[in-house]
Amino acid sequence: KAGVTQTPRYLIKTRGQQVTLSCSPISGHRSVSWYQQTPGQGLQFLFEYFSETQRNKGNFPGRFSGRQFSNSRSEMNVSTLELGDSALYLCASSLRSGTEKSNTEAFFGQGTRLTVV
Amino acid sequence: KNEVEQSPQNLTAQEGEFITINCSYSVGISALHWLQQHPGGGIVSLFMLSSGKKKHGRLIATINIQEKHSSLHITASHPRDSAVYICAVHSGGGADGLTFGKGTHLIIQP
Numbered sequence: 001k002a003g004v005t006q007t008p009r010y011l012i013k014t015r016g017q018q019v020t021l022s023c024s025p026i027s028g029h030r031s032v033s034w035y036q037q038t039p040g041q042g043l044q045f046l047f048e049y050f051s052e053t054q055r056n057k058g059n060f061p062g063r064f065s066g067r068q069f070s071n072s073r074s075e076m077n078v079s080t081l082e083l084g085d086s087a088l089y090l091c092a093s094s095l096r097s098g099t100e101k102s103n104t105e106a107f108f109g110q111g112t113r114l115t116v117v
Numbered sequence: 118k119n120e121v122e123q124s125p126q127n128l129t130a131q132e133g134e135f136i137t138i139n140c141s142y143s144v145g146i147s148a149l150h151w152l153q154q155h156p157g158g159g160i161v162s163l164f165m166l167s168s169g170k171k172k173h174g175r176l177i178a179t180i181n182i183q184e185k186h187s188s189l190h191i192t193a194s195h196p197r198d199s200a201v202y203i204c205a206v207h208s209g210g211g212a213d214g215l216t217f218g219k220g221t222h223l224i225i226q227p
Binding site (some may be wrong): 033035037042043044045047048056058088090092104105106107108109110111113 | 214
């Protein structure tokens, strides 16, 4: 069974540009969450999608957005990039069933390392 | 103040030693995760627990909900256990967003 796949693995962008990152969850997983990891702040929750709907959002500016497609693949977009957006962006998928709020194990991808210059 | 506090931040030990990493949290939670991150970034979920104790190989995780505290133990540590270990919690409500500790950087010397 394939794991969580994130593309690209590495990315270099210039300030002011925008970027789109992709995450393909484990087959059958309908929940995808995104996280940002920086040396100063550690890991922080960005947002979570379930069945194409954003269900939960962390404390990040509106420049950070995402979406989920009908096949559960998710993308996140960062517009007007700033130097401080340089980070490792991780996504995690988990198995959910209906509206059940029970927690399930999260499976993480390898991450996309974004460098803004 | 971070809602999830880990200790120690850094730990260096000799191969074979018994390792304990602690995690304290200040909010009500529905579950707690222990994660392992190797250089290069990939994260592996080691345990998810909401009560009691779980064991997998040489790894043991315990949680005390009343005391808002969890521990990760590694028995017979090995250099391949060298990694960053991260505690993360689901706050009450069950949403998938996790709140993370800063991590414990573990080095096991041969």
